[in-house]
Amino acid sequence: MPLRLSKKQRDILIGTILGDASIESCKKEDRIQINHSDKQKEYVFWKYQHLKEWTLSPPRRIGYKDKRIGKINWGWRFRTFSHPEFTQYKKIFYSGRKKIIPSNIKDLLVSPLSLAVWYMDDGKKRPDCRGAYLDTICFSKEEQTRLIDCLRNNFQLVNTKLHWNGDGYHIYIPYISIDRFKELIKDFVIPSLAYKLPYTRNDFLPKRQKMVVQNPS
Structure with a gap:
């Protein structure tokens, strides 16, 4: 029987493609690459467990040299094998080598699990109030508006x-x-990333630190 992605696997893939995952071109078909920092090792293995049947080996610890400061940054990575299923996602979410938001995103981003994975990849709570960001700066303003329409509908x-965050929208x-x-997302967020969950109206906000201004002597 041909291998097919389950609904849960599709939901996870849509969320992580919107986030940090990349789709790599191979000779005939394409493959998914998952890559996160050392701090998110548990998250990498969570994704691996759900996509294990599509891989040939478990996650590996990889070092990347930051040429700006000469420091080695460590993380965890795994890849799927190449398959027509992933080639279809490449056609949907890429234009050449650039990741895009397709015009039919409303038909794809429909599951709270996808939303949770996207947030675990690229989200953060506001530390000073009840709000949350999704880091979508890599997408155009038009594409982000498309995503907002999807989230609303x-x-x-x-x-x-x-x-506007100073560096982009x-x-x-x-x-x-x-x-x-x-x-929508709390039941899917893994324990090691629970710190990302935003404050709500029933939560006590941390006290803001007061700035002390010293008078010049």
Whole structure:
């Protein structure tokens, strides 16, 4: 029987393709590469367990040299074998070598599991209030607007918007939608990444540090 992705595997793949995963071209078909830092080792192995039947070897620890400072950064990586299933995702989510948001993203990003994986890959909570970001700076403003429409229509995150962060636009989920967002993803977020879950109206916010200004003597 030909190997086929399960619904859960598809949901995970859609989330991580929106996030940190890459799709590599091989001789005939394409493959998925998963790569995260040392701190996210548990997350790499979580993905591996769900995609294990599509791989030939377990995750390996890999060192990458940062040429700017001469430091070795360590992380964990695994790849699937090449397969027509992954080639189809390459056709959907890439234009040449550049990752894109397809026009039919509303038909693809429909599962809370996909949303949770995307957030575990590329999300962060605001430390000072009840809100959360999705790091979408690599996509154009038009593509991010497409994602926002998807989040509003498919997940009822009606107040999701673009937010300028100084280095570019990111998707921002504000206070009014944050309770629903957390409810959608919390059961899928693995324990080692629970720190990313945003504060909601029932959480106590950490106290903001007051800035002390000294008068010149």
